[in-house]
Amino acid sequence: xxxxxxxxxxxxxxxxxxxxxxxxxxxxxxxxxxxxxxxxxxxxxxxxxxxxxxxxxxxxxxxxxxxxxxxxxxxxxxxxxxxxxxxx
Numbered sequence: 001x002x003x004x005x006x007x008x009x010x011x012x013x014x015x016x017x018x019x020x021x022x023x024x025x026x027x028x029x030x031x032x033x034x035x036x037x038x039x040x041x042x043x044x045x046x047x048x049x050x051x052x053x054x055x056x057x058x059x060x061x062x063x064x065x066x067x068x069x070x071x072x073x074x075x076x077x078x079x080x081x082x083x084x085x086x087x088x
Contacts, residue, residue, distance in 0.1 A: 011076060012037050020045070021075040022066060030064060041068030 015034050022030045022043065029052065032045030043066040050058040 009039060012041065012074065015076050018076065023072045024070045025072045032064060041071055
């Protein structure tokens with residue numbers, strides 16, 4: 001690995017027990033507490049809320065298992081609008 005580069009999986013593993021935002025390739029969006037991850041980015045989230053457009057809560061799911069190959073991107077600092085969706 002070149003000097004100065006950081007493996008993004010390190011950030012994912014460091015985010016265990018933190019609130020994260022996950023967008024899937026099919027457009028679904030989820031906010032929840034990351035409980036478990038692995039080297040293929042499979043995720044287990046708890047206290048999960050499915051959101052739409054970062055403002056509208058679609059469903060409160062409890063626990064979700066997300067296959068890593070379906071993840072489009074992950075945010076470790078959910079925007080204020082997403083956090084408001086959790087409390088709304």
